Amino acid sequence: MIAVSAQAAWPEDRPIEVYVGFAAGGGTDLLARAMAPFLQKHLGGKARIVVVNKPGASGEIAYLSLSRATPDGYTIGIISTPSFLTIPIQRKPKYDPAAIVPLARVIDDPTMFVVAGDSKLASMADLVKQLKGNPEGLSMGSNGIGTNGHMAALALQQATGAKGQPHPLCRNVADQDQPPGPSHRRHGDEHHRIHRSRPRVEGREGARATWH
Structure with a gap:
């Protein structure tokens, strides 16, 4: 007989990465890190949230990585609305905005x-x-x-x-x-x-x- 260990299912089998398009310590980064414990608690079990900073190009680097990620529930992102909306106005983005689907608005930023x-x-x-x-x-x-x-x-x-x-x-x-x-x-x-x-x-x- 061969012993086979049970494998955990989503979201417990590996960390869920949250892409942030700005450096650590900025407003978007702090928001993501403040939300992480609540997301983990809501998901339950051994769910883990890891914030991944991908700064540069007004957030475009993170948006590009997010748009190319496999849609398997292990990669999400925090979008800074101003930059996400103005990048296509300023230049042709390297990512397809339609490939990024908004899930929820989590903050009002007057x-x-x-x-x-x-x-x-x-x-x-x-x-x-x-x-x-x-x-x-x-x-x-x-x-x-x-x-x-x-x-x-x-x-x-x-x-x-x-x-x-x-x-x-x-x-x-x-x-x-x-x-x-x-x-x-x-x-x-x-x-x-x-x-x-x-x-x-x-x-x-x-x-x-x-x-x-």
């Missing part, structure tokens, strides 16, 4: 316009008026080209006919998935930023939200 605490801008009406009256004197910082903050600035310009000067506030922020650096004044110009954050930004010292 975008808001914020200004320095001592700014004269106190509302969206003030911001639009300033943009229309002196567009060269107001720089608009965002968390990177092609991000939700950048898209919000472009949407504002399109909706109001105003013009501004968009400036990414972090180098390679789309790949690092980090929040923008502090806003600052330059040559006496009014400076504000489009901040991807939570509504509690309104209570932070030195800044207030004009709209969210």
Whole structure:
């Protein structure tokens, strides 16, 4: 007689990998790692969730790997919606977006316009008026080209006919998935930023939200 050991079935036979298209420590990575224990508990048994970071190209490297993975339940991904939607706008992606099927929305990530605490801008009406009256004197910082903050600035310009000067506030922020650096004044110009954050930004010292 030959002894044959029983083999476990999904999801217990091997780890389930969760692809994250950004470096460890960023918002998307922290979300995946915070969710992992709850997913394991929900799946039950000896299910194991392993977060695999595949940073680069605004998440495209991870999306490409995800689209090529065998659809056997052992590979899932956390998608950063802004980059997933804007990559096909900026360039032809190396992956087929239709090959990635969304399962669930797990977080609301609001975008808001914020200004320095001592700014004269106190509302969206003030911001639009300033943009229309002196567009060269107001720089608009965002968390990177092609991000939700950048898209919000472009949407504002399109909706109001105003013009501004968009400036990414972090180098390679789309790949690092980090929040923008502090806003600052330059040559006496009014400076504000489009901040991807939570509504509690309104209570932070030195800044207030004009709209969210």
